[in-house]
Amino acid sequence: MDTRTHGGNIWRLARKLGCGAREILDFSASINPFGPPSWLDAVTGDAVSDLRHYPDPDCSELLEAASRHYGMSEDELTADNGTAEILHRLPPLLVGDSGPGRAVIPVPAYADYAAVCAVHGLEVDHLPLEPRDDFALNWDRLHDSLREKPHWPTLVFLGQPNNPTGRTFQPDRLRALAAEHPGCWFIVDEAFADFVPGLDRLLRQRPPNVIVLLSLTKFYALPGLRIGLAAMDSALATRYRKRSPDWSVNTLAQIAGARCLQDAEFQRESRERTVLERDRFAAALAGMAGLRVFPSEANFLLCRGLGPEFDADRLAGKLLGQRIAIRACANFPGLDSSYFRLAVRRPEENDLLLDALGEALEPAGRLHSPARPRSRPRKRATPALMFQGTCSNAGKSLLTAALCRILRQDGFSPAPFKAQNMALNSGVTPDGGEIGRAQILQAQACGLEPDRRMNPILLKPNSETGSQVIVLGEPRGNMTVGAYIRAKEDLRGLVHDAYDRLAAEHDVMVLEGAGSPAEINLRHHDLVNMTMARHAQAAVYLVGDIDRGGVFAALSGTMDMLEKWERDLVRGLVINKFRGQRSLLDPALDWVARRTARPVLGVVPYLADLGLPEEDSVNFKQGALFRPDRTREADGPAQGVALDVACLDLPHISNFTDLDPLAAEPDVAVRLVRHAGELGEPDLLILPGSKNVMADMDFVRRRGLAEAVIRLAETGATHILGICGGYQMLGMRIEDPHGLESATRASIPGLGLLALTTRLEPDKTLRRTVAGHPASGLEVAGYEIHHGQSVPEPGCDDLVVALKTAEGRVIGLGLRDKPVWGSYLHGIFDDAPFRRWLTGTILAVKGRSPLSAVGVWDMEAALDRLADHVRRHLDIARIYDNLGGQTLEVR
Incomplete structure (x- = not known):
């Protein structure tokens, strides 16, 4: 049995599967599920230029940050190329040449504890923890074991929390035990301690014979950088540093480690999010028949299949076929082939694993092949x-x-x-x-x-x-x-x-x-x-x-x-x-x-x-809707233009796609007008929709456009059409008693061209509409989106119905004797017969020939053209x- 098998060898798995490492969902390595701090790339990228120099052999910045973070003296801290490196250096430092050494390891435990001791010739005693006690540490058995060979140098290895069980122990019990056995060394591995809220860390009130290992790679999701710290008695730390080579911690690891220890927000958020997701994930796993989930305070869960034929290695193989890696635990002393460990990952990734386990496990805990093979399970069937x-x-x-x-x-x-x-x-x-x-x-x-x-x-x-x-x-x-x-x-x-x-x-x-x-x-x-x-x-x-x-x-x-x-x-x-x-x-x-x-x-x-209609007003306001060869200026038509259309460019313009079909006509020039001097005398002037009519009415007055529009209406030479908000502007007043658009004014005057008053109401009209247009005899289809309700002034007789629905709702009014009108109907120009009638009528009044060609506003054909492109x-x-x-x- 290879007791040194470690989770997280994603590269070996990728080679085995013939895929990229990123394609594997790795539950075998217990790393912060939410990844490293967001600043990591920027900070390490900035440090690349420093790689031309040797690293700081004293790790000054890293140890200073650690000292502040953990609240202890720098003299008590050492840094190395990961805690695995520290583990390998400790046995000869602690046992030396004083005779046969011994290690006591409550199991199951991280396999490298025993492996390191074997390399250095220490006798290893395993103290099995009981599943019936949820693998809680048995203090009495540990105490008895330490009394068996009192004259042997003894190293005790404890995980806080334990890997792979996720259980913590009472720190005060260990402090008391260390005081009782001053000749023993207690090596406490706090690799996952940062995930445990409120944990009493053994860094504080640490007996002189207790050494605490601090891995920065798990909590900060940096296993590839290798950053390990150890807290120990200052005299021992000095001996450790003397035995260590210079430059054992690379430049990028030192810089990233120091920054990690200062990032309190990342620490808080990671802890809170991991605990919430671990509890949710554990509850979902516990609900699966034939599976026992042990309580954990870490970012991983130990599970046991209860069926007589269950084999974790076989399960791991099946899941690996779906590019999901888990940690089978048979090589942990004290566990067998029924155990496996799962890292807590992101919610959506955990859900993928739950789906895969649901397919691979029968109620009795037996394994079966999925009903249909999938390269990757999904929570939802919809790609x-x-x-x-x-x-x-x-x-x-x-x-x-x-x-x-x-x-x-x-x-x-x-x-x-x-x-x-x-x-x-x-x-x-x-x-x-x-x-x-x-x-x-x-x-x-x-x-x-x-x-x-x-x-x-x-x-x-x-x-x-x-x-x-x-x-x-x-x-x-x-x-x-x-x-x-x-x-x-x-x-x-x-x-x-x-x-x-x-x-x-x-x-x-x-x-x-x-x-x-x-x-x-x-x-x-x-x-x-x-x-x-x-x-x-x-x-x-x-x-x-x-x-x-x-x-x-x-x-x-x-x-x-x-x-x-x-x-x-x-x-x-x-x-x-x-x-x-x-x-x-x-x-x-x-x-x-x-x-x-x-x-x-x-x-x-x-x-x-x-x-196709543009969504973004950026393109509209830049004139992307309008072809340069057909854009005319206020002082005269462009060559080849039959109909000059001007549109007020309001700050809060809405539904400007109303203009798209007009702009698509080959002989029509559509231009935007922001100042009175740009208006000229167009054939058709459009006051478009607005999301804030009151503010846009102020804009029209400030720019001199109000007077210019009124003058055009008086001459009758320009056909004026208001759509939705523009229709409201044509009226006498716009009232906003509920403060929908203005918190300071309840009413403002309109242009006064149509004898109607608009009142903005909280209830919004939203409907698709077909309305009759009496002047043309046509039905026009479109849609309504408005808060306003526009009502004619009492006794007014110069208004005529411009648009009326079959149920009798008047949604447009105009002047009886001048071409000034408006309506609430958006999409009015999408209707080709109406669009042709309107342009033809305007040209006929001006004594000009109708359009030489008729544009086709066919969005189906345009969508096919876009798709082909x-x-x-x-x-x-x-x-x-x-x-x-x-x-x-x-x-």
Whole structure:
């Protein structure tokens, strides 16, 4: 039997399986489940330049930090290349040439205690601990054992807590025992003590014959750096240092170790999170028939199979076939082949193991083969992929839509999901819920009706510091940034439930992140990026926008700023919006792949005139919607332009996708107007939707636009149309008695062009609508999203109905004798017959010919074009292969 077999030899397992080490879920090594501190890469990276020098042989910075952290003198501390190195140095230091030495080891215990003693010729006495006592230390037996050979130099090895049982002992009992046996050395291994809340550490009130081993590699998840400390009597510490070679602790280990000991927040959070997850994991394991789980105070659990045919080595082999490693414990003295140890890992990883054990164990504890082999067990049957970006507007929404359509084309049933969307462009689901327009487009790419669950949280900014919060399609009211952050934890469960229910109905989920996962100030309350990816067990693809420059720095920097568990979720990189010769990128692509250890799965060229609605107002305000060859200025039409359309560029503009079908017309020029001097005399002026009508009305007045619009209305030369918020602006007054948009004003005047008053009410109108348009005789389909209720002034006779639903609701009014009107109907230009009627009518009034060609606003064709384009430039087969080991194949 190889008693030196150690958990965590991930490299040997990877070679055996023929896979990468990262592909193995390792429960054999008991390391902090939440990984190393987030600053580790930056700190060690900065220290690389110091590797040209020898390490500090005195470990000054490390021992000074340890002294402060543990509250003891530096003279009592030593540092070495891990506590395994210290273990090997102690027997000759303590026993020397004084005759035969002896070691007493209560077992089960860490196998290296006995191995080290055997190397140095010590006689080893094992004191078996009893399973019926949950392996509690038997003080009477230990006392009796120490009295058997009182003249022999004796070393007693104790784990605090014990490995592999996870049990602690009473420190005061050991202090008393050490005082009673001053000729014995007590070596207390506190490798896992940092995981135990409130533990009375033997560093304090330490008898002179007690040596405490302190491993920094377990708690701080740094086993590859090798950092070990020992606390002992100062005279003994001096002897230890004299016998040790210089430079036994490398530079990176010294720097990282010192920083670890100063990170109180990491220590507190790691302890609390590990205890919570250990207790949850232990309870789930204990609920499995045929399995006994022993109580543990550490970050691992000792288990025993109760069936007569149970064999832990056989179980370990079966799980390893699914790339899950556990620690069979037959080589621990005092245990047999029915025992195995499990590290506590992250919740989702523990759930994967629970699934695998559930398949591998029968109620009696017998092993059986899974009903169907899987390369990796999953808690959920639904595979998932996710696009996250190095920045906002990197193209995540359209790439998500493209993958949705590609999956649908390949015969799957995909669904989109974005946990939290901040956007002023929204739409209405069939059941009257409000979600982001991007998710509506992605749903269309999947061949689905939009669903509230696809975007459970929608934030609609209505001020510099606040937003209206829409939860599962329903408004929850306005919140400041601080209030929303406080509410996030309560919303997390709702978001996860929405995802789980939606995912259960589909073959594959395509998720979209928000902004960048490397926003340090937002990470601790993240709801939409890596924490959502972790919940969905999604393969993440990081998207960089090369069009704005600096894409390789953005990709590399983002990966550097992620924590280890976040980096582990990233399966590849995508370069988006490329213009130029692809081969020129090859050196940079090779560099970033090496730098990040992630493949570049594609370079997607910029695709102009896509014909799909933009979600991000960044593109809209930069004029990306409008083709330069058809953009005219205020002083005259551009060449080839039949119809000049101006739109007020409001600070809180919403649902600007209303303009997309107009902009797609070949003879129409759409331009944005921010100042009165830019307005001129357009053929059609649009006052668009607004998320804060009162603030935007102030903007219109400050910029001189109010007077300019009124002058155009008086001449009748320009057709003026207000949509939703713009419709309200055309009226006499806007009242806000409930403070929905303004906390200081209950009422403001409008432009006074339509004799109506709008009152903002708490209840929000959310519906899909079909309305009749009397002037054209057409029915127009769209959707309504508004708090306002607009009512004509009493006795007014110069207004006519512009839009009216079949049930008699008037949702649009206009002037009887001038082309000024508005309505609450968004999506009004999506309706091709109405769009052609309106443009033709405006041109006819001006005595100009109708449009020479009619644009086709066909989002289905545009989605197919997008999917074909992305399929040509992304490694779709690799993306399918990464979908959690599920049976997704390119068809």
